[in-house]
Each structure stands twice: as structure tokens, then as C-alpha cells.
Amino acid sequence: MHDSILTYARSRYLWIASALSAASLIAYNLYDPGGPPNGGTWLGYTLGTIGALLIVWLMLFGMRKRRYGSHTGTLRGWLSAHIYLGTSLILIVLLHAGFQFGWNIHTFAFVLMLFVIFSGFFGVYVYLRYPNLMTRNRESATRDAMLDEVAEIDQNALALADGIDPKIHAIVLRSIQNTRLGGGVWTQLRAHDGSDIALDSLHAAMAERDKRADMKTTEMPTMFAMVDFLAGRATDKQGEAMRALIDLISRKKGLATKVARDIQYQAMMEIWLYIHVPLSFALLAALIAHIVSSFFYW
Amino acid sequence: MAERFKIAIVGSGPGGLSAAARAAERGESHVLLEAEPHLSNTIFRYQKGKFVMDEPGILPLRAPVPFKAGSREAILDGWDEAAKRLKINVRHKHEVSAIKQASGGGFELKCGNGQTITADFVVMGIGLQGNIRKLGCPGEDLPCVQYQLDDPDEYSGETIVVVGAGDAAIENAVALARQNNVVIVNRKDEFARAKKGNEQAILKAIEDGRIECYYNSAPERVDALSVGRKKGRMILNTANGKAQILIDRVIARLGATAPRAFVEGCGVTFPSKDPAAVPAISAQYESNVKGLYIVGALGGYPLIKQAMNQGYEVIEYILGHKVEPADEPLLKARFAKMPGFRTVDEALARIQKNVRLLAAITPLQLREFMLDSDIRTPKPGETIFSRNDYTNTFFSIVEGEVQVVVDEAANKRIALRRGEFFGEMSLISGRRRSATVLAGANCVLIETPRRSMNRLIASVEAIKRAIDEVFILRVLQSRFAPEASADQLADVVAAARLERFKAGDVLFNEGEVGDCLHLVRVGSLTISRNIGGKDVVLSYVPAGNYVGEMALMGESRRSATARAAIASETVRLDGESFKKLVNRIPVLRLRLQSEYRQRTAANLAMQALPSGGDVISFLLAQGAGEATDILLIDESLCVRCDNCEKACAETHGGTSRLDREAGPTFASVHVPTSCRHCEHPHCMKDCPPDAIHRAPNGEVFIADNCIGCGNCERNCPYGVIHMAYKPPKKPGLIQWLLLGRGSGPGEAPYDSHEHAAGEIKKAVKCDMCKDLSGGPACVRSCPTGAAIRISPEEFPAYAQSRR
């Protein structure tokens, strides 16, 4: 019922890919081209053709993925085959080239192919590992629900801060404005949100307040301006409100971290495709160039 | 002295209005009594601008008032105009509270406003909506008190008290709370009556302080205020004394009182307690009370055009004229296929003569039954339905015979002849067909859809009894002893009883002495054992299977507890008579023993893996017990690519019918919001044009004749139906790539506001891609295999696969 892409259909495609690889190896060892093995031999052509067809077929995966009404098997089956047959390409192409490399378009295509394949490996790794991390991080809340709660906490925090002091209000407001979940690729991958700063300033303010409860300071940096106020005229009620506010913002930090991590995980599961897919197109172009050049200039 | 009229018409819905119009046109003395200050309250209360459909399209309209598909406003205007033009004698705000037969003949109608009216004939067309329950306290009719809410966004910055604890109250309160200060008043201390999602929403809103809730409270009074900023004041009786709230508006959503009690009070009898039952009426729409006629939805005709035609006809009948019913041409077309057909009346008579089951119903019921049904004349050997099909229609044999294939391998068949019926098993259990049925020679069948058949069963006790008896006999034969004759089974059948259980009810407990066996007929059971102080679910027993045989086969005590997973019905077979049967038929003992061994092995396997039972319990707690096919997502495989949703949208006109992220998760098993294709779909319950069907493979789908009333959206407890416009066509992949036409594959949906004029929002839901040869697109588009669809029978195996 539920099994992973690697074990799909009892790893049917692992066996197929292994058989293909074994057959190529045997052929390579049995066949004597009467010179150094390379792409220009009879076996070289055969293996090259197999490799090129495989690449074209691997690219068709992107097409199948978007043919939602297609009745050609399941996407899971396609992906399982994609992974195993894609991996077998390394061996097949190595044998095709007879392990000869140089600074030429042929080797360039080969290197591109390796990049595509290894990015594929990375993809499989994140596909197998990140879903669990994500589930655990979410604790069965949805991302929207978490975002809603963040927004709600923001509202409540603002209301609380409003009752304390305009400067605290300003700090909270700034913190809200600075909370940016998601954003550019880099921020997504870094999993950070901005509530630390506000929390730091609030904690500092709190500490200052406790320490200098009876000190009069006028030359304080603006960040601590409200401490004057609190130290001077604050009632206990305001102190309580401050504590409640800090609690709120801490909770928000917890949540926001979770959301940020959620976004990070999702980004990880998507970002590698931005290498895998464009490089596979580049590979296709290089491959065409390779084939054309081999025919014209060998 | 009470005013006297020849015909009093109660209720100005399409049925009543058209009757009054016909009476006025004919110049008869009449009065139309309507509770509300406007005509046709049911249609008046449709959402503003709603596009009203004129299904069934083939039925001609026959009424002096106009009606064709169009906006609610256009239709109501047309009716108001016609009422004026025809000089209909309408009395508004005359809610009839009692109808008695007057001593000097005729009827006496008492109205809520104190007036009394007498009439020779009464036509009742009060519909099924019932009377809206009002606040029941002084001030309930003030302008600031309303009983409906069209558009919550119309109000902002107000203080609004919402009274009620059902879905409507909660939905209104939550929607209003976005822009208003909302207080909800609940008579009880919980919101248990509401759907789960609504309950969660309101509790959350209360906890977050967005809505204030008064529990255990009831309104005492509403006063209008002329000074101050607020329009009124509401006094509440709460558990801690009185509370006063200054209000702008009170919205009471207290449901409606079903009209049945009132109708019964008038002397009209209903054939059964079943809420789906409709009073029996003659072909002239006359009830058991002479002179009292019933038309429209109350009589079982839930569409506007039908109600209007009946209104017209009923007046003609009262005046002693003969009219060919409007459905005559339709019936004629229906019967045309029937060999030897001459007239409709004769065909109807022939059916009643040949099919014993239908002998007891009234001519009107028979006409309606035939309108909904199809006549089928299959060629000999043709398959009528196949084993494991999911269809749920009911067949009566008018002529000829059919062959039921009881044992495919041995090609053992039994014949059913003229007058018998079949198909009742799937109708009752909501499960797959248990046998293939082939047509015999000269076969003429009536195929009746589930809804009509269920309504008939609910309305005619004799039919219910006849079908239940046959059901018990056949289920015994098919489940235990195909070789046994009806005589051999007679004892067991006579001692069998039907029993009902609510979800969670215990059929029997582990350790009890067993004296009976239960065959599940509707719903499903769980089998569990107490292991280490914890109830561990060992297996799931769907309809069509039995439990409790172990205790009869030697073990004297129940080895496990059987519980109803959902509301269920069983055939309880008495232990003694069953034992005798087993002794008489040796193969039965062998058969039971082999099944017994299999079950014990399966149970032991489950017991070795107690956490598997937790997964089953979790799924059943999500209502999966009534599913036939449920989408599950393994969150440890799901890469959140949303390809499943994209695939759904792409293959279904741009709206995804599944919400992947929503829904609960347990041990990485996630139950997304998506249709489960219930055994007895709640969505089918109240669909006026009967547009929701089950396809042979089990897919519950909505046909094109949906009128967009939204009943199914409300009735589905799992929130999987949406109302949506039909989207524009998408360009092909190549066109999109090369010409940049439209939106690309998997891209954001179309502009849902863009739609042709006159087009309406219709209900859309998952149809399990029944039109795609490959099967459900969601499952087939999941790159990692995280999305699967399984049926509850597979739960134990599934639970075991997930260690």
C-alpha cells in the first residue's frame, strides 16, 4: 500500500536497471573493437544510443508529470524507474565512452549528465528524509493555521503593548513589521524570523527595569527609553503586562520558528529541482551537439 | 361568524399559489392563506439573485402563473404580478394553526392571528421547510430581530447576538465576527449538535475572545430602544442570573419545526415514523381526510414545476373535471418500450397486477414511482448488473424471468420470475452487488433509483416488510447456505430479528455467553479485545458479513467485543435455530469452521501488533467506517508538491475537489479533506432533482441536472462539496507552451468570477475520476506514492503494513 519510491513494486526497476548495467558490462568485456574501446565502435554506438534514448525518456518524466489525466501508469512508478534507470546511465555512458575523456563537448555533456544525476541523488535524499521532519515539526497543525495564530498573537501583543507605553508599542510594531516569513530563496533556506530582536529588546528592557528600579537616568539610548518610564511611574500592573507581553512574543517566536522551518523544509524539497531540471535541458542541448559533432567530425 | 369559502388554500408556495390562481381564473370562491407577509416563503428565502432552475426540463408547465428558469427576483415579481392580475384572494400573516372538520360539513381553519375561516375543501401546500422557530419571547418580531442572514459582509461594526447552536448559527456567528462584535447564545453547555469543523471553529473563536458565548442561557426579552447608539436591548436568562446586552441586531438560527405534527393534527396519517415518509394521497391528491388535498413538496414532489402543475390539477379535480395529468406524456414515453403497451392506465394496472410488492401503493405513488423509474427490456442473456458493481437501483420483474448467478465457478443459477424483485441487497447495505443477474426470456423490468425506492419503503409499511423478509431469506442463502431451500431456512428466518445500533453501541461484550449471531446489513462493526487494560481493535466487519458465530461453534463465551463503527443495522439470528441448521447441513459447519480459522489467525496477527489497532481506531474516528473508498496520505512520503491537488483541478475543470493539507494526522497517516464515497451518502439525502448518483465502480458523483441549491454541501459531514462555476476550457499543453494561451498546467485556477450570464454555481465534488481510464488522478499523480485510496476492508492489512 504505502511504500517508498525505492521499494515500489518490490524494486522492480532496480532489477531492470541492474540487468541493463550487467548486460552492458558483459558486452563491453566480451566485445573486442580491435582498438581502444570508444564511442565510435559498434558497441559504442549501441551504448550511446541506449544512453541518449534513456536521457530523452528521463526528460519525458517532466511531461508525464504534467499530463494529469494520463493513463500511462502511476507517476510513482515513473519516478521509481526514473531513479534507477537514470543511475544506470553513469555506467552505460562510461562504457560508451570507453573511459576516454578530454576537454571537448563530449566530456562536457558527460559532466552535465553527472551533475543532473547527482542532483537527482540529492533529491531522493530530501524526498526520503524531509517529509518526516516536516510532519514532526508541524505537530499536525497546517501552515496556514500557524500563520493565523502568529497574526493573532501579533494583534494581542499590540493591544497589550498599547496599554503599557507608546514606546513599547513601537517596539512591538517594529517587530511585527520585521517578521517576514518566507521571502527570497535565501531567507527561506535559512529559516529565520525577526522576532528575536524584539524579544531581546523587551528582555533587556525588563532586566533594566528590575536592575534600575530606583535609578534615574536621562541619557539612555532610545531603546531603553521606556525603562525610564517604567522605573519612574510604572505600576505593578504594567510590569505584569510586560511579562505577559514577553510570554506572548516568546510564543510567537516558537511558532514563527516552526513556520520558518516548515518553509525551509519545503524549499529544500523544491530547490534542487531548479538545478536538476535546467541542467537536464542543458544536457539535452550538449548531447545533441555531441551527436552532431561526432557524426560530422570524427 | 367566520367567513366562508368554497376552497381554502394553505400556503402560497408554487403549489398553493398555482392552485389559488387556477381557482381565481375559474372564478371560484377561494382564499389563499399565507403565514408570511409575502408570497412563497421558501423561494423568498433563497439567496438574493439565486438562479432558479426549472427541472425537470421535459415536464411541461401547466399553471396560470408563469415560471421559467431565471433569477429569484424575476420569478417572485412574476408571481406577484400574476396574483394581482388574477385577483387572487390572498390573506397574508394568516398562519393556519389547526384544521378541523366542521360539524355542518366542510372545514374550519384556525389562524394564528385569531381569525377563523370555513371552507368546503382545503388544499394544503405548506412545503417541507416548516416554520422557522422564533425566539419564543417578547420582541421576537421586532425589526432588529432576523431569522436569516444572506451576506455576512453586509454588516460591520455592529453588536450582533446570534441565538442557536447548530451549523447555521455557528457559520453566521463566525462569519459576522470578522467585522462585528458577536455574542452567541447557546441553550446548552456545548455545541455537540454541529458538524465537527464548525464546532472547532466556534470553540476556537470563543477561546480567542473573538466571539463571546453565553452557555446555558435563553433569551427572555428583546426591547427596541429609541435613544442611545444601539437599536435594542436583549435580556438573557443565564445560569448566573440575568444579563443585559445592548444590540444592533439579533440573528436567531433555531431551525424549523417540521410541518408533520401540524399535518397530523389535521387528521392526515403518515404511514411510518420514518422522517422521510410522506402522507399517502390519491391520484387526485386527496388525503385520507375527505376533502383535504395535499400538493407540492409536502406530498413528496420536491420541485417547483411539479408543485405548480399539481396546484392546477387539484382545483380541476375538486371541481369534478377530469384532467390528463401533466406527466401523462412522460409516462407514455416511458412505457413505449413495454411490449403490448396501449394506454398508461392499462400499463399501470398491469404492473400492479403482476408485481405483488407494488399492489399496496396508491395510484399517485405508482405514477410517481414510474416517472422516476425506467422500463427495461433486456435481451435474453444480457447482464443486468454484475457482481461487485456498486449500483444501488432496485428491480421489479413485470414479465419474464431473470437468472441470478449464485455460484460463478459452478455456474449455478436460480431463476426469479414475474412478480419478484431483486437488487434490494445493495439498496439496503450500500455495498457492492453480491451476485450477477442475467436477463431471461421476454424480460420486462422496472429499474427504480435509490431515492424513490427508499421513499417508498419509508412511506409504505407493507413494502418495507415484504422487502425485509425477502432480504433475510436471501442473505441467509447467499451468505451461509446456497444449497438450502426456503423451507429448510424457515425456522431461522422466523426467529430472525432486525436490530439497530448507534455508532459506538456494543452488540456483545468479550466474555459474555453468546446466544446469537449477527449479520451486518447496514453499516459496519469493529471487533476488539481488551489487552493490557486497553481496547485493541482487531478487525473491521463491513456490511454483508457476520459476527458471533464463534460462540455458537463450541466456544461458549464471546472471545471479543463487537461494536457498531457507525450507525448500523444487523439481522440477529437466533442461536438455537441456527445450530439446528448447522446440524442439518454438514457443509455449512465446514464452511464456518474454515472461516473461523482464518479469522482467528488474522486476529492473532493483529494482536501481535497492538499499535496497528490504533491506526484503525484513528481512521474509524474520522468517520472512515462509512466510507467505501478513502484517500489517505502518508506524511512520511508526501513531499508537499501538491501535485495531487493540481491533478484534481486539471482533470476537473480547474477546481480541486480535495484539500491535501486540511484534516487530521495520526502516526503519519493523514486523512485529507476529500470525498469518501460513503456507503449511504449523506449528500444524496436532500437533493431536489436527485442529481447525485453512484456509478458501478462506487464513485458518488453529481450529474449535470444539479440546480445548485447547496443542500448537499450542507449535508456532507466531511465538507468536501463546493459550489463552483463551470470554468472556461483550458488550452492544450502545446498551445500553452508555444502560444502562451490561457493558464498552464497546474497553474492557478481560472478567474472564477468569469462566467457566462445565466450560468449558475453548481455543486462539484470528487468523482474518483470515473471518466479517466487510469483511475483517480490524485493517486496517479503523486510522485512518491504518498497518496493512496483504500477501502475500509483493507484497514487491517493497511495497519499491519505500517509498523
Ligand SMILES: Cc1cc2nc3c(=O)[nH]c(=O)nc-3n(C[C@H](O)[C@H](O)[C@H](O)COP(=O)(O)OP(=O)(O)OC[C@H]3O[C@@H](n4cnc5c(N)ncnc54)[C@H](O)[C@@H]3O)c2cc1C
Ligand atoms: C435552497 C433551495 C433551492 C432550491 N432551488 C430550486 C430550484 O432551483 N428549482 C426547483 O424547481 N426547486 C428548487 N428547490 C425546491 C423548491 O423550492 C420546492 O420544491 C418548492 O418550493 C416546494 O413548493 P411547495 O409549494 O410545496 O412549498 P413551499 O414553496 O415550501 O411553500 C410553502 C408556503 O407555505 C407557507 N406556510 C407554511 N406553513 C403554513 C401555515 N401553517 N399556514 C399558512 N402558511 C403556511 C410558507 O410560508 C410558504 O410560503 C429549492 C429548494 C431549496 C431549499
Ligand code: HEM
Ligand atoms: C546517439 C547517441 C550517441 C552517439 C551516436 C555517440 C557517438 C559518439 C562517438 C562517435 C564518440 C567517439 C568520438 C571520439 O572518439 O571522438 C563518442 C564519444 C563519447 N561520447 Fe558519445 N554518442 C552518443 C551518446 C552519448 C551520450 C548519451 C553521452 C553522455 C552524456 C556521450 C558521451 C560521450 C563521451 C564522454 C565520449 C568520449 C569523448 C572522448 O573520447 O573524449 N555520448 N560518442
Ligand code: HEM
Ligand atoms: C540524465 C539523467 C536525468 C535527467 C535528464 C532527469 C530529468 C528530470 C526531469 C526533466 C525531471 C522533471 C522535474 C519536473 O518537471 O518537475 C526530473 C525529476 C526528478 N528526477 Fe531526474 N533526471 C535524471 C536523472 C535522475 C536521477 C539519476 C535521479 C535519482 C537518483 C533523479 C531523480 C529525480 C527526482 C527525485 C525528480 C523529482 C520528481 C518530482 O518531484 O516530480 N533524476 N528529472
Ligand code: SF4
Ligand atoms: S460528498 Fe460527503 S457525504 Fe457525499 S459521499 Fe462524499 S464524503 Fe460522503
Ligand code: SF4
Ligand atoms: S447536487 Fe447538491 S446542489 Fe446540486 S441539486 Fe443536488 S443537492 Fe442541490
